[in-house]
Amino acid sequence: xxxxxxxxxxxxxxxxxxxxxxxxxxxxxxxxxxxxxxxxxxxxxxxxxxxxxxxxxxxxxxxxxxxxxxxxxxxxxxxxxxxxxxxxxxxxxxxxxxxxxxxxxxxxxxxxxxxxxxxxxxxxxxxxxxxxxxxxxxxxxxxxxxxxxxxxxxxxxxxxxxxxxxxxxxxxxxxxxxxxxxxxxxxxxxxxxxxxxxxxxxxxxxxxxxxxxxxxxxxxxxxxxxxxxxxxxxxxxxxxxxxxxxxxxxxxxxxxxxxxxxxxxxxxxxxxxxxxxxxxxxxxxxxxxxxxxxxxxxxxxxxxxxxxxxxxxxxxxxxxxxxxxxxxxxxxxxxxxxxxxxxxxxxxxxxxxxxxxxxxxxxxxxxxxxxxxxxxxxxxxxxxxxxxxxxxxxxxxxxxxxxxxxxxxxxxxxxxxxxxxxxxxxxxxxxxxxxx
Numbered sequence: 001x002x003x004x005x006x007x008x009x010x011x012x013x014x015x016x017x018x019x020x021x022x023x024x025x026x027x028x029x030x031x032x033x034x035x036x037x038x039x040x041x042x043x044x045x046x047x048x049x050x051x052x053x054x055x056x057x058x059x060x061x062x063x064x065x066x067x068x069x070x071x072x073x074x075x076x077x078x079x080x081x082x083x084x085x086x087x088x089x090x091x092x093x094x095x096x097x098x099x100x101x102x103x104x105x106x107x108x109x110x111x112x113x114x115x116x117x118x119x120x121x122x123x124x125x126x127x128x129x130x131x132x133x134x135x136x137x138x139x140x141x142x143x144x145x146x147x148x149x150x151x152x153x154x155x156x157x158x159x160x161x162x163x164x165x166x167x168x169x170x171x172x173x174x175x176x177x178x179x180x181x182x183x184x185x186x187x188x189x190x191x192x193x194x195x196x197x198x199x200x201x202x203x204x205x206x207x208x209x210x211x212x213x214x215x216x217x218x219x220x221x222x223x224x225x226x227x228x229x230x231x232x233x234x235x236x237x238x239x240x241x242x243x244x245x246x247x248x249x250x251x252x253x254x255x256x257x258x259x260x261x262x263x264x265x266x267x268x269x270x271x272x273x274x275x276x277x278x279x280x281x282x283x284x285x286x287x288x289x290x291x292x293x294x295x296x297x298x299x300x301x302x303x304x305x306x307x308x309x310x311x312x313x314x315x316x317x318x319x320x321x322x323x324x325x326x327x328x329x330x331x332x333x334x335x336x337x338x339x340x341x342x343x344x345x346x347x348x349x350x351x352x353x354x355x356x357x358x359x360x361x362x363x364x365x366x367x368x369x370x371x372x373x374x375x376x377x378x379x380x381x382x383x384x385x386x387x388x389x390x391x392x393x394x395x396x397x398x399x400x401x402x403x404x405x406x407x408x409x410x411x412x413x414x415x416x417x418x419x420x421x422x423x424x425x426x427x428x429x430x431x432x433x434x435x436x
Contacts, residue, residue, distance in 0.1 A: 001078055001079055001080070001081070001234070002020070002030065002033050002034075002078040003033055003034075003036065003037050004081075004082075005076050005077075005078045005080065006018050006034065006037065006039055006041070007037060008082060008085035008088060008089075009074065009076070010039075011085075011089065012074075012089050012092060012093075013093075015074075016068070016071075017039065017040055017041045017042065018034075018039065018041040018042075019041060019042045019043075019044050019059045019062060019063075020034070020041055020042070020043050020044065020078075021044045021046060021055045021056075021058060021059055022043060022044070022045060022046065023045065023046055023048075023049065024045045024046070024047065024197075025319070026324075027043055027045055027195065028324040028325050028326050028329075029324040030043060031043060031194075031326070032324065040194065041194070042062070042194055042195070042196060043194060043195045043196070044058055044059060044062060044196045044198075045195060045196065045197050045198070046058070046198070046203070047185075047197075047198060047199075047200035047203045047204065048200070048203065048204060049208075050203065050206045050207070050208045050209075051208045051209050051210050052158075052210045052211045052212075053171065053175065053178060053209045053210055053211045053213075053214035053215060054178055054181070054182055054203070054206045054207075054208075054209075056073075056075055056160075056167065056211055057167070057168065057171055057178065057179060057182040058182055058185070058186060058196075058198055059073065059075075059164075060073060060164035060167050060168050061164070061168065061182060061183060061186040062186065062196060063164040064164050064165070064168070065186065068164065069163065069164045069165040069168075070100075070163050070164075070165055071163060071164065072096060072099045072100060072161055072162065072163055073160075073161070073162060073163065073164055073167070074092060074159075074160075074161050075159060075160040075161070075211075076159055077158050077159070077233075079233065079234050079235060080157075080158075080159075080231060080232065080233055080234065081230070081231070081232040081234055081243045082229050082230060082231050083229070083230030083231075084228075084229040084230045085229070087227060087228060087229035087230075088227065088229045091107055091225050091226075091227040091229070092161060094128045094129065094225050095107070095129065095161045095223075095225045096161065098129050098223050098225075099161045099162050099163060099166075100163065102163070102166045102221065103129075103162065103166070103221050103222075103223045104160065104162045104166060104167065104170065104215070104216065104219055104221045104222050104223070105129070105160060105161040105162060105222075105223045105224070105225060106121065106132065106156070106157070106159070106160050106216060106222065106223070106224050106225075107157045107159040107160070107161075107224070107225055107226075107227045108121045108123060108154025108155065108156070108157065108224045108225070108226050108227065109154055109155035109156075109157050109226075109227060109228070109229075109231045110154060110155075110226055110227065110228040111147070111148055111153065111154060111155050113148070114141060114144035114145040114147070114148045115144060115155060116138055116139060116140060116141055116144050117138060117233075117235075117236075117239075117300060118138060118155040118156060118233065119135060119136060119137055119138055119155075119156040119212070120135075120136045120139065120144075120147055120153045120154065120155060120156060121134075121135055121136075121153065121154045121155075121156050121224055122134040122135075122136060122152060122153055123152050123153075123154060123224045123226070124152075128225060128226075129223050129224070129225055130223065130224050130225075130226075131222070131223055131224075132216070132222035132223060132224050135156065135212055135216060135217045136153075154224065154226055155231075155233075156212070157227070157231060157233070158233065160211070160216075166221070167215070170215050170219050170221060171214065171215055174214060174215055174218050174219065175207065175209065175214045175215070177206075177207055178206055178207050178209065178214060181202060181203060181205045181206035181207070182198075182203070182206060184199065184202035184205075185198035185199045185200075185202040185203040185206070186198055186199075187199075187202075188202060192430055193429070193430055235300075236299040236300050236302065237266055237283040237285060237292075237294070237296070237299045237302070238266070238283060238296040238297070238299035238300070239299075240252075240266065241265075241266035241283065241296065244266070249262065249263045249264070250263050250264040250265075251263065251264065251265050251266070251267065252265075252266045252267070252268075253267050254267070254268045254269065255268055255269030255270055255274070255286075256269045256272065256273045256274065257269050257273075257274050257275075257276065258273065258274075258275045258276070259275075259276045259277075259279070260275075260276070260277045260278070261277060261278045262276045262277065262278065262279040262280070262282075263279070263280050263281070264280055264281045264296070265279045265280065265281060265282045265283065265284070265296070266282075266283045266284070266285075266296070267279075267282075267283075267284045267285075268284070268285045268286065269286045270286055270287045270288065271286065271287065271288045272286065274286050281295055281296045281297065282294070282295055282296060283295075283296055283299055288320070288321040288322060288331070289316050289320050289321050290316055319419075326350070326429040326431075327346055327347060327350035327351060327352050327400075327429075328344065328345040328346045328347045328350055328405075328406075329344075329345050330342045330343065330344050330345070330410075331343045331345075333409075335417070338413060338414065338415065339411065339412060339413050339417075340411075340412040340417045341409065341410070341411050341412075342409075342410045342412070343407060343408070343409055343410075344398070344406075344407070344408040344409075344410055345405055345406070345407055346369075346371070346398060346399075346400040346405070346406040346407075346408070347400065347405065348400055348402060348403050348404060348405065348406075349400065349401075350399070350400050351397065351398070351399040351400070351428060352397050352398045352399070353397060353424045353425070353426060353427035353428075353429075353431060353432075354374065354395055354396070354397045354424070354425045354426040354427070355395070355396065355397065355422050355423060355424050355425065356393055356394060356395050356396065356422075356423050356425075357392065357393070357414075357421050357422060357423075358392065358393065358421055358423070359392065359414045359415055359416040359417075359421050360392060360412045360413060360414030360415075360416065360417055360421060361389065361390060361391050361392045361412070361413050361414060362389075362390040362396075362410055362411065362412050362413075363387065363388075363389055363390075363410070363411040363413070364382070364387060364388050364389075364390065364398075364408050364409070364410055365385075365386075365387040365408065365409045365411075366382045366383060366384055366385070366386050366387070366406070366407070366408055367384060367385075367407045367408065367409055368384060368404070368405065368406065368407040369384075369400060369402055369404050369405055369406030369407060370382070370383055370400070370401060370402040370406065371383075371386075371398055371399070371400065371406055371408060372398075372399040372400075372401050373388055373396070373397075373398060373399075374395070374396055374397045374399075375388065375390060375394055375395070375396050376394050376395050376396075381401075392414065395425065397426075
């Protein structure tokens with residue numbers, strides 16, 4: 001969906017490379033997604049999530065730093081489906097003059113049903129660009145029906161167009177503490193190799209708030225352009241089911257799924273067989289980390305479940321089983337007291353950092369591809385079925401000199417196996433002194 005979001009902007013006139021605002025934990029995964037579609041963009045890494053108003057402020061401040069403060073910023077969430085990208089491009093072209101004149105433009109989706117899962121925008125007047133009269137919360141069914149009949153209410157898309165200068169000026173007027181925190185974070189930001197890291201301490205002081213609450217509902221500069229582009233805010237598994245291909249029973253079945261007497265359901269298997277019997281209107285999602293089972297009409301409530309898991313300090317919400325790195329990825333297969341087993345996947349031509357561990361030793365077995373190993377002063381190659389041992393404290397690295405993926409089974413043994421037990425001496429990806 002990120003790739004689709006970026007791709008649908010590429011044909012718009014004058015579009016610069018994208019800035020992707022994301023969490024540090026997703027950096028390498030998202031970089032790989034952009035590389036796969038041949039797009040070079042800037043990854044702007046939030047030290048922690050503070051909601052959409054600060055996230056957009058970071059991007060706007062980076063635009064100012066780059067000398068593009070008066071250029072229009074098109075803000076697009078990466079979880080939207082738009083089946084008619086030409087309609088989006090047309091709406092952006094309509095909105096551009098208003099944005100360049102200092103207006104904060106939002107895009108209102110022409111409603112097709114009395115939807116209760118979206119907020120609404122009440123537009124004033126007529127024409128292509130209308131003043132925003134009011135933003136309204138998600139309604140009940142009766143109110144949503146009234147909005148649909150009135151004709152001047154639109155679904156709030158969460159897409160925006162404005163200049164960096166205009167947005168930051170309004171943010172400074174309406175939420176000055178937020179702007180000041182973001183400014184301090186960007187003044188001390190580290191910019192290197194297509195990655196911008198705002199200062200974590202400064203950003204942690206930033207108030208949390210959405211762009212709707214912090215700016216758009218309070219500003220006198222809000223305008224709206226209506227858009228009918230086959231839009232869906234895929235903010236829940238139920239919404240994803242609605243926009244996915246379905247079989248004759250109304251099911252979307254992805255992966256290794258066996259379904260009997262099952263209807264109107266979304267069942268996704270990512271790593272093993274999932275068997276469903278007698279389900280109707282359900283969502284089942286299996287990943288390496290967890291399994292979710294929920295009625296489709298309660299799929300919006302998954303956020304409450306996540307909040308509970310965060311409050312309990314569950315490991316599943318901190319780091320997924322499969323973790324992406326610039327050289328590839330690792331998948332944690334098994335662990336218990338004193339040991340951990342991982343599968344390393346190293347991309348062709350990639351090389352891990354020269355590093356050591358103080359509290360663990362490692363055993364490596366090559367199961368596919370060719371590995372060039374550095375262990376202290378030795379450099380040697382391993383092929384399928386070859387293995388080696390890395391003692392505690394030995395400097396080591398792995399390189400894939402071949403043209404195929406390299407797969408290594410790594411067994412870690414030690415009293416402490418945390419990812420922060422790492423000392424980097426050399427790293428082609430600029431990670432010296434970091435544990436990511």
